[in-house]
Structures are given as structure tokens and as C-alpha cells.
Amino acid sequence: MSSGLSGLDVMLDGGFNRGRVILVLGEPGTGKTIICSQFLHYGAAERAENSMFIGMNEPKSRFLKEMLALGMDFARLEAEGRFRYIDATDVRKIPEQARVGRIAVGGRELGLVNLLETIQDAIAKFEPARIAVDSMSDLVFRFPSVDERRPVVLDLIETLQSSSATTLLTSELLSTGEERLLQPEEYLAEGVLLMRTLRKGVRTIQILKMRGSKVDTHPRPYTITGKGLEVLATEEVY
Ligand SMILES: Nc1ncnc2c1ncn2[C@@H]1O[C@H](COP(=O)(O)OP(=O)(O)O)[C@@H](O)[C@H]1O
Numbered sequence: 001m002s003s004g005l006s007g008l009d010v011m012l013d014g015g016f017n018r019g020r021v022i023l024v025l026g027e028p029g030t031g032k033t034i035i036c037s038q039f040l041h042y043g044a045a046e047r048a049e050n051s052m053f054i055g056m057n058e059p060k061s062r063f064l065k066e067m068l069a070l071g072m073d074f075a076r077l078e079a080e081g082r083f084r085y086i087d088a089t090d091v092r093k094i095p096e097q098a099r100v101g102r103i104a105v106g107g108r109e110l111g112l113v114n115l116l117e118t119i120q121d122a123i124a125k126f127e128p129a130r131i132a133v134d135s136m137s138d139l140v141f142r143f144p145s146v147d148e149r150r151p152v153v154l155d156l157i158e159t160l161q162s163s164s165a166t167t168l169l170t171s172e173l174l175s176t177g178e179e180r181l182l183q184p185e186e187y188l189a190e191g192v193l194l195m196r197t198l199r200k201g202v203r204t205i206q207i208l209k210m211r212g213s214k215v216d217t218h219p220r221p222y223t224i225t226g227k228g229l230e231v232l233a234t235e236e237v238y
């Protein structure tokens with residue numbers, strides 16, 4: 001399945017394998033939301049595939065406006081029935097001491113259960129071929145330790161794998177540098193894309209892992225302009 005970015009497709013040796021969950025890992029501002037949008041927009045506009053965005057850090061109106069500025073008209077795709085925006089920003093707002101009826105429950109666990117149900121529901125009703133979840137970090141920030149984070153990430157990934165959709169799942173990079181700590185989601189996802197900004201503002205994307213595919217594992221430069229994100233698959237990074 002085409003990623004919607006021709007340069008990234010070259011790196012991927014054609015595109016993503018269908019049905020996989022791919023992690024998009026990067027620092028803030030590297031273009032994770034934009035890459036998800038191009039992936040969904042391409043599917044909906046060029047392939048007539050149902051595409052669904054699960055937004056955890058911005059309301060729909062802001063998403064539509066920002067993507068329109070980059071040439072992607074998701075409001076039109078929504079009107080045509082090809083696109084759905086699931087506003088999951090409420091997950092972060094559930095207080096630590098929550099209640100279901102009279103019963104006191106942990107707010108962070110309730111948020112997780114609600115979200116997974118929302119996703120399952122939306123998948124059953126809309127049957128998307130492409131899903132983006134942006135960003136996982138807004139869900140798991142309440143589970144800071146690796147031991148707590150791991151089962152949460154596993155539940156989320158299993159929920160997404162239970163559909164036949166191909167999914168991009170974004171996550172904030174927690175540490176940088178050569179000896180950075182690997183995050184649990186890197187082990188659990190079937191593929192990992194790493195987006196970084198180097199010194200002097202050079203942006204690079206690298207495929208760290210893509211199970212079952214022969215891919216280009218070199219970091220490659222990319223640019224972001226008013227037309228979106230473009231991967232320069234044949235250029236080297238110095
Ligand atoms: N028209 C544009 N021209 C150049 N850069 C842009 C444009 N629109 C957005 N960007 C860049 O895109 C980045 C934001 O992308 P986004 O996908 O929101 O990042 P992330 O989701 O990783 O935080 C910012 O660094 C911004 O500078």
C-alpha cells in the first residue's frame with residue numbers, strides 16, 4: 001500500500017504491507033502529524049479507501065484548518081464519506097479520581113478503556129483501510145514507567161491489529177543521541193519510522209524496522225513546504 005509519499009515509497013521498496021501497525025517516532029515539530037495526513041489523504045482521495053484520523057492532541061477544526069493550509073481538503077473527503085476524524089482529546093482531561101456511577105476508578109485506566117472502545121466502535125462502523133493515531137504520547141503520559149507503559153501500548157497496538165487497516169501510530173521521542181533508550185512501542189510495532197531534525201535544521205527520516213520487507217535503512221533528508229512533506233529518497237545525509 002502506498003504511503004502517499006513517493007520518496008518514502010522508494011525507501012519502503014513500494015509501500016507498507018497491508019494490515020500492519022507502523023510507529024512514527026519523532027521530536028515535536030518534525031512532521032509526524034503531516035506524514036499521517038498525507039498517508040490518509042492519499043488513500044481517501046486517490047484510492048477511494050476509507051481513512052480515519054484519531055486525534056488525541058487537537059480538535060477537529062484545528063486539524064482541518066492546518067491540513068487545508070498544506071493543500072489537503074479533509075472536509076471535502078469527509079463530506080464524500082471517505083474520511084472520519086475521531087476527536088479523542090477528552091482522554092487527557094479525565095481527572096485522576098474518576099467515577100463510573102458511584103464507583104471510584106482510576107482516571108488514567110478509564111481514559112484508556114474509553115479510547116480503546118471508541119476505536120473498536122469506529123473500526124466496526126467505518127471499516128477503514130487506513131488509520132492514523134496521533135499521538136500515542138497523549139495517552140500514555142500518565143503511565144511514565146516502562147513497566148506501566150508496556151501493557152498500555154500492547155493493548156492499543158492489539159486493538160489496531162484486530163482490524164485489517166494499515167495504521168500509523170505516532171509517538172514523541174523521549175530521548176535523543178546515539179545511546180537513546182528504546183521505547184516499548186518500538187519493540188511492539190511491526191515497523192518504525194524515525195524522524196529527526198539535525199544541526200542546521202536538516203530533517204531526516206529513517207526506517208529503523210519494517211518486519212518482512214527489504215527496505216532502505218539509511219537516514220534520508222526530507223523537506224516540509226506549503227505542499228507538505230517530501231522525502232528525498234536518493235539523497236545522502238552528511
Ligand atoms: N507551510 C509550511 N512551510 C514550511 N514548514 C511548515 C509549513 N507548515 C508546517 N511546517 C512545519 O511542519 C512542522 C509541524 O509538523 P507537524 O506534523 O505538526 O509536527 P509534529 O506532529 O511532529 O509535531 C513544523 O516544524 C513546521 O515548521
Ligand SMILES: [Mg+2]
Nearest residue numbers: 032033034134
Ligand atoms: Mg503533531
